[in-house]
Each structure stands twice: as structure tokens, then as C-alpha cells.
Amino acid sequence: MQQQAQRIELNAEKRTVMGKQVKQLRAQGWIPGVMYGRHFTPVPLQFEERELAQVIERAKGAQLIGIKIKGESQTEMAILREVQRDPILHTVLHVDLQQVKMTERIRAEVPLELVGESPIVASRVGILLHGIASVEVECLPGDLVNAIEVDLSRLTELDQAIYVRDLVPPPGVEILTDPDEMIVRVMQPEEEEIEEAVPEVVEVEIIRESRRKEQEEEE
Numbered sequence: 757m758q759q760q761a762q763r764i765e766l767n768a769e770k771r772t773v774m775g776k777q778v779k780q781l782r783a784q785g786w787i788p789g790v791m792y793g794r795h796f797t798p799v800p801l802q803f804e805e806r807e808l809a810q811v812i813e814r815a816k817g818a819q820l821i822g823i824k825i826k827g828e829s830q831t832e833m834a835i836l837r838e839v840q841r842d843p844i845l846h847t848v849l850h851v852d853l854q855q856v857k858m859t860e861r862i863r864a865e866v867p868l869e870l871v872g873e874s875p876i877v878a879s880r881v882g883i884l885l886h887g888i889a890s891v892e893v894e895c896l897p898g899d900l901v902n903a904i905e906v907d908l909s910r911l912t913e914l915d916q917a918i919y920v921r922d923l924v925p926p927p928g929v930e931i932l933t934d935p936d937e938m939i940v941r942v943m944q945p946e947e948e949e950i951e952e953a954v955p956e957v958v959e960v961e962i963i964r965e966s967r968r969k970e971q972e973e974e975e
Contacts, residue, residue, distance in 0.1 A: 765822040765831075766811045771800040778850075787848050791823060791834055793855030801825065801853075808848065812839060818864035818893075818900045823853065833857075833897060835864060856897045863932065865890045866901060868923075868939060872909035876942055882914050883945045887938035891920060891931050899928035906939055917941035 771788055773781045778788045785805045792798040801823075815821060815836050823832045838852040856862050867890045876882045891904065904925065906918055921935035 789851035869903035874911035
């Protein structure tokens, strides 16, 4: 059963340090970011590194985040759009947040969660071939879910597959991804692989980890 995405809170401060000086900001334990929105003037922000890391870990998928900006009385609702990481150390360099209105529909990537077990895979007659790991959806922010489940137990024969068209979206959620996109398929393993073939369950995460170098001039 799909569960609605739970709200997470994240403290932030308005950022005055820009460009090349953000290196000093990171050295002090702060991560730069920006929050933007359709009816919202982009605001440069900074986040405490440890707290931000915890929120990123929790916000796997399209989850609402309540951004509490120091000095502001109103908490802004947002979703995490992009996390830029160092290509070698994988440390967070910058985050992008999209401010949302609870009464306006948004588009987001929602991960697919594989549940159950295919009997033909369990018996090692077949192995799982994985396709896409997430789908694009459109809905009100309050209707976002942590993940959409994919039941593997329905795969009982070789060459059976589950496509996007087979998904049952939660109430209020419209799936925009091509319905003919494959999610999983049962394939016959090569003869020499049968003894060691085991299904591989892919852990999905909607957060895009950019491998590109950080742009020194951010705004």
C-alpha cells in the first residue's frame, strides 16, 4: 500500500555569500542552496551541513519539506529538486528546492518500490531484468506518495513483464510516464548462470546526484 509522503522540516538562513566565497561557507559547515517557485522570487539560502544531510537521507522520493527560514514567520513548503555532489568525495555542494502551493498541481519523480516475490525467480528458473526505477507524476502536493509499489508476485512465467500501464496510481495522482515503459521482466538466465542467479532489487532514490563540477558563480 502506498503511503503519503510525510512532511519533513529543515532550518535555513538567508545567504549573502555568493560565487567563489561559498567555499569558505562550506568550510564553516554550511551548504549553499536556492529556493525558487512559480510565484516565488528565488531566495539564496544556506543550510547546516549535518541537518541537511539527514533531510536528504529521509527525503528519498518526492517528499514535502517545510523550510523554516530564520527571521521569517511563515514556513515555506518545498520539494527537493536537485542535489549537487562532489564527483569524488560525494559530499553535498549545493541543493535546489522548489517552493510549492498546496492548492496547485505539481510534477515530480516518484520512485518505484518492488514488493513481493516472483515464484519463478525464487525457484531460480528466471531472473529479473530491471527497467525504469521511477515515474513522473502530476498531483497536488498533499497527494504525493513516498513510492508506488510494484508487485512482483504476479510474475509467474518466463518473459512476463510489468509496464507502467500496469501500475495502479494512488488517488489524486496521475502518472505521466509513457505507459509502455518497462519496469521489470522475467528472463531465462544463461545455463551457466542458473546456479548463482538471484533477483536484484534496486534501491531507488528520486534525488539526482549531479556529477558535473560546481559552478563557482551560482546566481
